[in-house]
Amino acid sequence: MTYRGRRREVTALRDLSLRIGAGEFVAVVGRSGCGKSTLLRLLSGLLPASAGEIRVAGEPIDGPPRQARCVFQDYAQSLLPWKTVAGNVRFGLRHAYAAPAGDHDALVAHYLDLVGLGHAADRYPWELSGGMQQRAAIARALAAGPRLLLMDEAFSGVDALSRATLQDVILRAWAEAGVTVVFVTHDIDEAVYLADRVVVLHPEGHGVLADVRTDLPRPREQVTTRELPDFLRHRRDLLNLVLD
Amino acid sequence: MATNSTVTTPRRAGRVPRALRSRIFGWLVFAGALLAWQRYASTHPSPRYATVTDVAAKWWSEIIGGPLPAAILQTLRTMLIGYAVAAVLAVVVGVLMARVRFVYVLVEPPLELLRPMPISAVIPLLILYLGIDDAMKISVVALAAFFHILLNAYSGAGSTPRTMMDTARTFGLTWRQTMTEVVIPAAAPGIFVGLRSALAASLVISVVVGMIAGNDGLGHLLMIQQQSFLVTDLIVGAVTIAMLGYVLNFAFLFVERRILHWHFGATRHQD
Numbered sequence: 001m002t003y004r005g006r007r008r009e010v011t012a013l014r015d016l017s018l019r020i021g022a023g024e025f026v027a028v029v030g031r032s033g034c035g036k037s038t039l040l041r042l043l044s045g046l047l048p049a050s051a052g053e054i055r056v057a058g059e060p061i062d063g064p065p066r067q068a069r070c071v072f073q074d075y076a077q078s079l080l081p082w083k084t085v086a087g088n089v090r091f092g093l094r095h096a097y098a099a100p101a102g103d104h105d106a107l108v109a110h111y112l113d114l115v116g117l118g119h120a121a122d123r124y125p126w127e128l129s130g131g132m133q134q135r136a137a138i139a140r141a142l143a144a145g146p147r148l149l150l151m152d153e154a155f156s157g158v159d160a161l162s163r164a165t166l167q168d169v170i171l172r173a174w175a176e177a178g179v180t181v182v183f184v185t186h187d188i189d190e191a192v193y194l195a196d197r198v199v200v201l202h203p204e205g206h207g208v209l210a211d212v213r214t215d216l217p218r219p220r221e222q223v224t225t226r227e228l229p230d231f232l233r234h235r236r237d238l239l240n241l242v243l244d
Numbered sequence: 245m246a247t248n249s250t251v252t253t254p255r256r257a258g259r260v261p262r263a264l265r266s267r268i269f270g271w272l273v274f275a276g277a278l279l280a281w282q283r284y285a286s287t288h289p290s291p292r293y294a295t296v297t298d299v300a301a302k303w304w305s306e307i308i309g310g311p312l313p314a315a316i317l318q319t320l321r322t323m324l325i326g327y328a329v330a331a332v333l334a335v336v337v338g339v340l341m342a343r344v345r346f347v348y349v350l351v352e353p354p355l356e357l358l359r360p361m362p363i364s365a366v367i368p369l370l371i372l373y374l375g376i377d378d379a380m381k382i383s384v385v386a387l388a389a390f391f392h393i394l395l396n397a398y399s400g401a402g403s404t405p406r407t408m409m410d411t412a413r414t415f416g417l418t419w420r421q422t423m424t425e426v427v428i429p430a431a432a433p434g435i436f437v438g439l440r441s442a443l444a445a446s447l448v449i450s451v452v453v454g455m456i457a458g459n460d461g462l463g464h465l466l467m468i469q470q471q472s473f474l475v476t477d478l479i480v481g482a483v484t485i486a487m488l489g490y491v492l493n494f495a496f497l498f499v500e501r502r503i504l505h506w507h508f509g510a511t512r513h514q515d
Contacts, residue, residue, distance in 0.1 A: 046410055063413075070414045077405035082429050082506040091425070095415040126510040144415060 013038050015207040016052075018199065022147070025174055025181045027191035030201035030209070031242060036184045039201070040152045043182060044070050056148065067097045067147035071154045075133040079125040085136045086112065086121040092143030100145050111139040114176065115169050131162025135169055142173055149174075151183045155190065164222050167194055171220055188242065192234045193220060200241050210241050294476040303480045311465060312484060319461040320488070322378065323450035326385025330442065334390050335435060338397025339428060355394070363388045363449060367456055376457040381450070388449040392442035393435065400434025401427050433507045436500050443496055447489050 013035040020026050028036045041047040042054055045064035056065040069092075072078045079088050089108045093100065100107055112118050115135040125133050134154060141149060151170070155163045171194060174181050185191050191198045192214055200210040214234045216225060225231055263269060278296050285293040294302075306312040340347040367384055374380035404427050412422040428435075454463025462485060469477040501508065 044410075044414055046413060064416065066416055068414065070410070072407050072410065074405075074407045077407040078411045080408070080426070080429070081510050082432075092415070095417060095421075097416070124506055124509060126506075126513045 013042075013201075013205045016201075016205075018208060018211075020180060020182065022180055023178055024197060025195045026183065027195035027198045028182065028184045028201065029186065029188055029191045029198060029238065029242060031203045032186065033205075034201040034203050035205035036186075036201050037152055038205075040070075040150050040182065040184045043148075044068060044150050065148065068150055069097075069141040069144050069146040069148075071134070071137050071141050071149065071151045073153040073156055075130065075137045075157065076125070078137055079133055079140070081125055084122050084124055085117055085128070085139075088125070088136055088140045089143045092140035096144040097147065098145035100143070107143065111143045114142065114173055115139045116165075129158075129162065131158040131166055134158060134162075134166055138166075138169060138173060142177055142179070146179055149179050149181045151181065153184055153186065155185070156187075163190075168220075168222065170194065171218075175219070188235055188238045189226070192216070192231055192238065193222075193225060198234070198238060200238065210238075212238065291473065292475060294479055298476050299479045299483065302476045303483065306477070306480055312480070315460070315462045315465045316484065316488065319450050319454060319463070322381045322453070322461065323385055323446045325378075326382040326450065327389050327442065327446045329382065330386040330389035330446075331393055331439060333386070334393035334438070334442075335397045335428070338394045338435075339401040339423060339431070341394075341398050342400075342402035343423065343427060355391075359391050364452070367453060371457065376459055381453045381457060381461075384453045385446050385450050389442035389446045392445055393438040396434045396438030397431060400431030403434075404430045433504055436504060440493075440496060440500070443492060444489065447485070447492065451485060 016035075016039070028039060030036045038047065042049055043056075045061050045068070048062075054061050057067060059065075080091065083091065086108050089111050090104060092111075093104050093107055108121070109118065112121055115138050117132060117135055117139060120128060120132060120136075125136060128136065134157070138154075155166045158166065167190065170181070170183075173179075181195075183191070183194060196213065196215050198210075198212045198214055199208055200212070201207075202209045212234065214230070216228060216230055216234075282296040285295040285298075303312075337347075337351065341351060342348075363384065366387065370380050370383055374383060408426055408430060409422070412426045417425060450461070451463040451466075454461030454465075455467050456463075458464050458467060462481060466478060466481045469481065
């Protein structure tokens with residue numbers, strides 16, 4: 001994958017081949033500049049690949065795939081500030097991949113409850129904390145009934161405790177919706193805690209450095225999961241890989 | 245916050261006495277100036293001056309039985325039609341310029357050449373082509389209002405945050421949906437800045453065009469009164485136009501606060 005920078009051609013990613021199964025929760029980690037965000041922009045169809053092919057559900061993509069929705073790091077500029085939280089979720093329902101069955105009001109309430117924002121339906125995004133805004137963005141993405149959820153450093157902008165809440169929200173949503181999640185993060189602990197499979201990108205974007213199945217038991221729990229010997233082993237191995 | 249102004253109240257409380265920090269102080273000074281005027285005009289009788297009470301009485305009599313209501317309606321009608329036409333055209337052209345490269349390259353050069361031209365310079369030409377009736381007056385007002393709104397709509401529609409555009413794309417919005425559901429609402433605060441300055445410009449131009457065309461409206465009325473040396477009537481006219489501007493601005497802010505409540509809330513929140 002090569003794209004044109006302002007002054008020269010920048011090859012952000014090359015020799016990368018990855019296959020992600022339906023329903024998987026995959027975390028992509030790597031150092032800054034390894035191309036993990038580029039990979040996600042490619043998958044979301046926002047950036048055309050200069051070479052190679054990306055297939056979603058067997059079909060080569062040309063623009064954003066219909067069955068994918070994104071949760072961006074910059075929630076404040078992703079939510080529509082002129083709509084309430086419920087209004088933003090309704091936007092997701094209106095622009096859905098698989099039009100969900102049922103009454104829209106009930107669906108809005110359902111997705112808000114799923115992310116723990118039932119009480120904030122009529123508030124505006126700017127009235128909420130960063131963590132709550134990102135939960136609203138997750139509810140909006142899920143309301144569109146996606147088969148693929150792409151998350152780019154989605155929890156990097158919030159404080160540590162809100163981050164733990166967001167992690168549990170996305171795990172609950174993933175379990176309920178049966179959606180495939182590709183989660184880009186620079187936080188190894190977060191990757192091991194959330195995913196079943198952690199993909200480490202080569203620091204200069206030369207393909208995949210490691211592709212590790214973690215398969216920790218579910219449901220995960222913030223304290224006990226992080227104390228499991230397997231959690232600590234994967235964490236150590238992955239940190240060594242990334243820091244090398 | 246003041247109800248009829250977006251000028252923010254200075255918050256610093258220095259060592260200024262309490263009485264001087266209240267808005268009532270400004271009104272008292274204004275009342276004092278009116279009193280001084282009244283005294284001066286009544287102690288120096290001259291056809292060049294009119295007392296405040298004379299002006300008020302004249303205003304009332306002109307409102308209930310004089311030519312003022314018809315002139316106001318005529319001017320307002322010209323103004324509001326021109327303003328509405330300009331608002332619709334300018335928002336459409338501005339958004340298209342910002343979002344469609346072809347439209348930008350097509351209309352940007354001529355608009356950039358026309359923009360600095362004073363509107364008063366075009367009035368004689370438009371009279372030649374369109375006569376002195378509604379078609380000309382509405383065109384002049386629309387032309388005056390158009391650029392105020394256009395520039396703000398253009399810059400507003402051109403600066404939708406990238407993440408918001410990415411959101412629209414990944415949610416599969418069509419081009420049209422992206423414009424109506426994302427780009428235009430996001431540009432609305434900017435568009436309203438343009439709409440507001442265009443409102444003031446429209447009022448000025450709708451009076452001036454009546455003076456130049458000289459057939460109806462407040463501008464025409466003022467010219468007749470000036471030629472007849474009716475000082476009281478002239479002051480009445482000026483005061484009436486000022487009041488009209490105040491009411492229009494008030495109504496505008498009322499509507500704006502309802503439509504952009506989310507924007508005011510969000511910006512207040514950042515303080």
